[in-house]
Amino acid sequence: MDSLFGPPIDLAGLPNFARVESRPRRTVFCGRVSTKDQQNPSSSIPRQVSLAAQRLKDGEEFAGHFWDVESGMLPPESRGLGPQEMYDALHVKTPRDGGLQDLLDRAELLGVTHVLAERSDRVARAMLTSLTVEHELQKIGVEVVYANEPIGGTESGRLRTRRYGQVEAELFRTAMLEMSMGGQVQHAINGWNHGIPPYPYIAVVDKDAPPPAPGRFGEARPKKKLVPHADPRRFDASRELCRLRREEHLKAADIIAILSADRSRYPIEGRWTHNRVEGLIANPKLTGYQVYNRKASRTGRPGFSRWNPISQWVWSPRPAHDAVVSLEEWKAAQEVTAGLRANAPDGPLLRIRAAAGRRGLTVTVVEKTGSHTRYRIGGRLVVMPDPVPDAVAQQVIEELENAA
Known part of the structure; x- marks a missing residue:
């Protein structure tokens, strides 16, 4: 910018009167x-x-x-x-x-x-x-x-x-983020699903949902709700893996071994993995409630999502779809998960599974009653009280170790 207070005579002819750009304008x-x-x-x-x-x-x-x-x-x-x-x-x-x-x-x-x-x-x-x-x-x-x-x-x-x-x-x-968040919260409260349906469900268009506002710019995405998957074994598999964590305190690797040993009973595309098992156990949608805001996707790091505290989750006020487990059962599973991550002591049934695993055997539940559970350990059927007492667990472990 030229000075507002120029020289008293014309100096425009001097070589350095105007700045010459060192590079062309581009x-x-x-x-x-x-x-x-x-x-x-x-x-x-x-x-x-x-x-x-x-x-x-x-x-x-x-x-x-x-x-x-x-x-x-x-x-x-x-x-x-x-x-x-x-x-x-x-x-x-x-x-x-x-x-x-x-x-x-x-x-x-x-x-x-x-x-x-x-x-x-x-x-x-x-x-x-x-x-x-x-x-x-x-x-x-x-x-x-x-x-x-x-x-x-x-x-x-x-x-x-x-x-x-x-x-x-x-x-x-x-302001846009606030309005968007408000809309997503109402979406969840009304029982409509966000994201990919969990393993035991599929998402279907809710025909009772109100039509989109007239004159809305852009394509309106239909409201979808969760319904049970056509294969009922998925519900049973989800219920069982949650039980294995909640009642038997099993880690993901042990649950994967049980599920993978009987693929006809516990079907899965591809294979059971640590993320699939832990993700299902932690997913509150299995309680029948619709839940939103479990993750913060915009963290500034591409491809990275941060888990939000449970206190920030948005729950539908009432169940929105069929439940795999009750709220109390889901909560108990999360408490067990927290204990396992804190290196809590192994339970009696977990010690039995470890002993069976050393012999290349798996322990699966065949039938449950109010007080006892029948297990299949390799080719044997074993009935044990529920929960398993330490003395009974030790007896089963000794029998496994002494078996020819």
């Missing part, structure tokens, strides 16, 4: 739309280009176009990960040389001097992210310009306008 466009469903990229991106182009110099054109179809709540490293085929299918006339992270990675190599965007929330809705992007580009001599900022005036005025815009973007982001 300007690129930066843009974003939230999702292909909530906004129309084929109209929004060209509109953003048109507005940003008003800040180009006379005769100048964009040297590149970097834009994403991603949420502005994501950090740069999580943006632009969609395949090129997805972008081609959007039929956006504006060319795409990459996304925001590509711009940050290649700006210096491409000799970029200016980045133009319609406004700051097209970079990111989180103020820290947009500030970080500006800072990283500034370090390599790249100026970020937003088309909605005033031309001329003081630097403090321009900066005030920019920061106000970034604050508004973050406030909008927070």
Whole structure:
């Protein structure tokens, strides 16, 4: 910016009167739309280009176009990960040389001097992210310009306008998250399912759900509720693995051995794994209640979800589908899991299973009564009180060890 207090005579002819740029001006466009469903990229991106182009110099054109179809709540490293085929299918006339992270990675190599965007929330809705992007580009001599900022005036005025815009973007982001969370909470309270149905269930469209609001933009996803899987063995398998944890205090490896030994009784696609077993035991949806907010998926680390405290979970006020276990049984299983993770002492039945395992045998439940349980240990049937006393457990273990 030239000084407002010039020399008393004309010095424009001197060699150092005006600053000569050490590198030619090279300007690129930066843009974003939230999702292909909530906004129309084929109209929004060209509109953003048109507005940003008003800040180009006379005769100048964009040297590149970097834009994403991603949420502005994501950090740069999580943006632009969609395949090129997805972008081609959007039929956006504006060319795409990459996304925001590509711009940050290649700006210096491409000799970029200016980045133009319609406004700051097209970079990111989180103020820290947009500030970080500006800072990283500034370090390599790249100026970020937003088309909605005033031309001329003081630097403090321009900066005030920019920061106000970034604050508004973050406030909008927070308000959207609050409204979205409120909608998801009501979704769960009404008994509708989030995510992939647990092993013993399938999700079906709730025909009694109210129709979507008229004039809603984007595709409305149907409300779904959980119903038992067509294969009733899945309910039985889920009930049994929960019982093995709750009553026999078995670890996942022991439960997997029991389930895998009788695949006709405990069917599974692929194989039983530690994550499948522990995930089912910990899943509160097996109680018949619909539960939401067990995980925080937006942690800033791609592919990483953090478990929320149980106090933050959202439960439907009443059962929403058929239960595999009762609430009391589910709670007891979680207490046993906590004890196992704290290296609690092994129970009598667990010692029997360990002794059988050393001989290559598995222990499975055949029949339960009110006070006793019949087990199959290899080819033998053994009836033991429930719970198993230490003396009985020791007798069975000695018989296993002395067997020929």
